[in-house]
Amino acid sequence: MAHPPNTALRDLIRHSGASHKALAHRINQLAPPGAPTAYTHTSIANWVSRGMKPRPPAPRLLAAALSERLGRRVELAEIGLAGTEPIDEDVGLAFPRSLPAAIQAAGTFWSHMDRRHFLNAAFSTAAFGSPTLRWMSQHADEAAAHHGGRRIGRADITELADLAEQARHTDSRYGGASVGVSAVAVCLRDVCAPMLNGTYTDEVGKDLFTATAILARLAGWADFDAGHHARAQRQWIQALRMARAAGDVSLGAYVLSCMALQASLRGFHDEALDMVEAATSATRRGSAPRVRAFLHLIEARAHGRALRPRAAGRALAMSERLLEAAGVRSGDDPTWIDFYTPARLAADAVEIHRDLGQPEAALRWNGQARMPTDRFARSFGLRLAVVSSAHVQSGDLDAALPAAHQSVDVLARVASRRAQDYLDDLATRLAPWRAQLQVGELLRRIHPGEHRWVPA
Structure with a gap:
């Protein structure tokens, strides 16, 4: 069956100025051990004029050779060979040395x-x-x-x-x-x-x-x-x-703190702490206090999830001290950390103490956690869910339900799976009281259309 010419490849080869012979020679040089190395100018001509599809790893090597010629990255789709190379399932996980x-x-x-x-x-x-x-x-x-x-x-x-x-x-x-x-x-x-x-x-x-x-x-x-x-x-x-x-050591440390938070929220607390410790060690000298303060906040959150109250308390106190120091040195801060204020620390402290089963402390911190609700809508909605769950821990449903309804209202306008996870957690905590009319109504708001929350 005849195939149409690969005009995309033809045009890009012309633009690169490479001859078919030179291109084939470079593909043979780039080939890894064990791969075919017998490509010739005829191979290139077949791919261009007859529209033949080269077998892997030739498409990737061809793109690499053209990338060298053009001084920019050439994608397989750009040369009409999209889908000819299998996906490496580990792509994106490497940290190359060079x-x-x-x-x-x-x-x-x-x-x-x-x-x-x-x-x-x-x-x-x-x-x-x-x-x-x-x-x-x-x-x-x-x-x-x-x-x-x-x-x-x-x-x-x-x-x-x-x-x-x-x-x-x-x-x-x-x-x-x-x-x-x-x-x-x-x-x-x-x-x-x-x-x-x-x-x-x-x-x-x-x-x-x-x-x-x-x-x-x-x-x-x-x-x-x-x-x-x-x-x-x-x-x-x-x-x-x-x-x-x-x-940029500070930015790298901030990225590590995000990685650590993800690991901790998925149950890998010690691995999260390993990453935070790497970040705090690297930033002891030369990094702004606000950056270092945030790292200790993530440390406190990991300890909170791991139910280690003393370690969580020490990390939170260190974050608070560094944040106080940052208050008089705000000019040192990168723009990407400007969100970390005393109110944000307090908001996370609410969750840390809720995780530790200390609802009274969580609710005390809540009084200091007020942030602009329009700019930080997701954070506001998440905190309301956590506050509601802290009231549940205290056995105070009368206080839990208004905060929960407000959380649902706020998070309904936020496109976030994590927000739904917080509401799911709250629903699980409220499940023992699902027979009560008001609790059943709230649970139906969190999981509309699901019958498992209908009051017995």
């Missing part, structure tokens, strides 16, 4: 991240082990400069930073699954990946890596909030590697 390999790995993941595999894959806290170790032990990359595609300048970095700020506030207000936040992942694939393969100086390169790390952290947070945990951890590993490329 910077060129890291840029290549990030681009490969971002080009595949929409595949269903990453939405259905299982979360594995073990996947964080090697990246954390390498982030701690690996020396900073010697140089960030790169010569490739179009020249990248300050205006490009500013555009990325502006998008990150908009997405960060949209996430807080509308949730990680909202449209405004999902645009970050598209930006990583369609904007950041080509920029990383562009031409830039060492100084611009470091700023580019910082901006990319911030966006990748946001993309990971959005996936975490939406319940896509396997893809979230891959985004965070890319963010961690980009922060290392930028030489």
Whole structure:
């Protein structure tokens, strides 16, 4: 059966200026041990003129050879060979030692991240082990400069930073699954990946890596909030590697704190503490107090989930002391940590003490946890759910139900799987009283259409 010519491949080869003979020679050089190395100019001609599909790993090697020629990343879809290479299930989990390999790995993941595999894959806290170790032990990359595609300048970095700020506030207000936040992942694939393969100086390169790390952290947070945990951890590993490329220890530590929170909320408390300890150790010198304070907050949350009251108390007290110090040194803070205020500390302290089975302390902290409810809608709704569950712990249903109804009202406007998880937890805590009319009504609001909460 005849196939139409592969005009996309033809046009890109012409644009690269490579002859069929030179391209085939380079593919043979790039081939890994054991792979075929007998490609000739005739092979290239068959792929172009006759539309024949090369077998793996030839499509990937062809894309790599053209990428070298063009000075930018070439995707398989761009040369008419999409779907010819199987997906590596571990893509996105590596923390490459060399910077060129890291840029290549990030681009490969971002080009595949929409595949269903990453939405259905299982979360594995073990996947964080090697990246954390390498982030701690690996020396900073010697140089960030790169010569490739179009020249990248300050205006490009500013555009990325502006998008990150908009997405960060949209996430807080509308949730990680909202449209405004999902645009970050598209930006990583369609904007950041080509920029990383562009031409830039060492100084611009470091700023580019910082901006990319911030966006990748946001993309990971959005996936975490939406319940896509396997893809979230891959985004965070890319963010961690980009922060290392930028030489930004504080940003890398912040990414590690997100990874630790995800691990702890999924039941891996000791692994979470390993990551927090790595972050706090790296930031003892040179990092702003507010950044260090947040790391100790995540430490306190992990101890709270692990039911270690003394350790949680020590970590929370350390976070509070550092936050007080940050109050007089706010000019030292990166913009991405400006959300961590005494009110945010108090909001998390409510949850920590609820987790520890100390509802009275949780409710005392709640009095200090007031934040702008429009800007931080998700945080406000989550705190209401936690406050309601603290009232349940105290046996005070009269106080629990109004807070619960208000939480449902607020979180109904937030696109967040994590928000539903908090409401599910609250429903489980209220289940023993489901026979009561008011409790049954609330449970039906949390799980509309489900009969298991109908009062007996």
